[in-house]
Amino acid sequence: MGTGEIGIPTLATLLDSKQQHEVVAVVTQPDRPAGRNLEVRPSPIKAFAQARDITVLQPEKLRTDAQPILALEPDLIVVMAYGQIVPKLILQLPKIACLNLHASLLPRHRGASPIHAALLAGDSETGVTVIYMDEGLDSGDILLKERIPIFPRETGGQLHDRLAQVAPNALTKALELLQQEAAPRSPQDLNLVTYAPKLIKENAALDWHRSAEDLDRQIRAMHPWPGTFCWWARKDTVPQRLRILEAQPRQGDGYCGRPGEILHVGEEGVEIQTSHGSLLLCQVQLEGRKPMAAAEFARGHPCLKGTFLK
Incomplete structure (x- = not known):
């Protein structure tokens, strides 16, 4: 489940590991007007999935349009930059877990703009956190973190692209731990929570x-x-x-x-x-x-x- 370009390398990694994982569908946001001329365009994830002949689902609202997803009966759901709150009926659906890949070192920078927030705060490092999803905003228990330094003159675009390449490795490690039944589950420290609201x-x-x-x-x-x-x-x-x-x-x-x-x-x-x-x-x-x-x-x-x- 994803919408933004940052999730493409992770989806590609899953698709390329056919012997280990079968991607049964991609769930993404409906096509939206975008660009200077506000032309209706597919999300980057949809365009990539269609090029690889993967089934694409685009529910307008997950709470009311969930039936096609429920019918898949997946073992695992992976979410990265999807753009909607995932309701409980979907969180409870997979047999193994519903995982979210978040582009910060949680609990720091929960929310929609963690990459911008890390740079605005002058952080020296960031990364990708893999969490077990719950009904809160990026509040689930932590499975693992993959850390990287933030370079002195780095821009939001540059950091976005680096984190996009970090995410597949983080997910691969998480899936290996789950397969070995050795995946940790650590609650987030509520004293360290900060938020990164959506940019306007x-x-x-x-x-x-x-x-x-x-x-x-x-x-x-x-x-x-x-x-x-x-x-x-x-x-x-x-x-x-x-x-x-x-x-x-x-x-x-x-x-x-x-x-x-x-x-x-x-x-x-x-x-x-x-x-x-x-x-x-x-x-x-x-x-x-x-x-x-x-x-x-x-x-x-x-x-x-x-x-x-x-």
Whole structure:
């Protein structure tokens, strides 16, 4: 059961282990409008499963449309980035277990956006946790964790792709332990629980009254989606949305200007004052334009120094 692209390597691993596991069906979300033109598209998991001639089920609501799943009578259910709460009647269905692969080191970062949350928090490591599913939000007992370090300049997209490759190994280990009847079952420490709620576009707005370090984390965590932005305007013009694609923090206690003020323009980029330290913009995209180096943006808009981003 899955919807997001992150689950494709895990599904591929299960399909390629035909002698050990038979995938009887893939359950994914219904086709939804997506992209700039809001065309109705299948989920990445559906497209992959259909290419491999696997039966695909797309219930609108699991609670009311569960009968085709119940009829499968599976030994095991594996869930990763499905996007709906799985009800009790399905959790109790498999003979062996209903497992969830969650892209964080639970109980830290329960919820819909664990990868972004790890980067926003400045965590030094993350991973994939395999849990026995219950009716709560990522609250089931832990079977195992597969840990990886978070690299210093890593983006949300890069970490997503690495975790997608970690998940198959985590599941393989979990299935081996279950087969050997040696799988542990450890309750989550409720004192260590944090939450990673679903991202909305408003999370992408930059606030220059925050520190350069915090803004750098936000820019990296939100890249490529939903992206981060601020507002820029020449004198007496309508503000335009400016997407920030890449930046570097410049640490320092010296306060050289007001938050959002453009301090310096050069070949390295455009330097912006924050509440603590400054942020060097390296790659930007003005609304309706193509991505460009911040230095190129500055050359096309003279007299930036001393003006403000909001």
